[in-house]
Amino acid sequence: xxxxxxxRKPPMSLNDRIAARMxxxxxxxxxxxxxxxxxxxxxxxxALPGFPHVDTPPWxxxxxxxxxxxxxxMLPLLMxxxxxxxxxxxxxxxxxxxxxxxxxxxLRRIAAIEEAVARRDGVEVAGPGERAR
Numbered sequence: 410x411x412x413x414x415x416x417r418k419p420p421m422s423l424n425d426r427i428a429a430r431m432x433x434x435x436x437x438x439x440x441x442x443x444x445x446x447x448x449x450x451x452x453x454x455x456a457l458p459g460f461p462h463v464d465t466p467p468w469x470x471x472x473x474x475x476x477x478x479x480x481x482x483m484l485p486l487l488m489x490x491x492x493x494x495x496x497x498x499x500x501x502x503x504x505x506x507x508x509x510x511x512x513x514x515x516l517r518r519i520a521a522i523e524e525a526v527a528r529r530d531g532v533e534v535a536g537p538g539e540r541a542r
Contacts, residue, residue: 421493425493428486428489428490428493429490429493429494430490431486431490432486432487432489432490432491432493432494433490433494435483435486435487435490436487436490436491451463451464
């Protein structure tokens with residue numbers, strides 16, 4: 410494969426690599442089910458009588474605050490990670506458009522050469538979808 414300016418990846422910064430990797434981990438259903446399981450276990454643990462509760466006052470507000478901080482950090486991280494990952498998609502789309510443009514140019518040149526050769530030889534050229542006579 411020929412390396413061109415279009416398909417060379419610009420280097421990602423450390424922050425971009427971290428954001429992209431965290432987005433790929435946090436944005437999965439596995440991570441969703443893990444968090445759901447942890448919250449469900451916490452609720453069941455606190456509903457069972459006779460077990461020591463970890464969120465008795467004053468710990469309940471502290472734990473709620475910690476969960477909110479976690480959510481507050483993850484949402485912007487997901488947004489930044491999606492932006493970083495979309496840059497790669499945009500780059501691939503631009504490269505694909507460039508390749509299609511070049512292929513169209515090459516096919517038009519081939520068609521022009523074919524017509525010139527046919528005129529020179531006195532042969533009728535069939536159009537697209539037609540059969541030559």
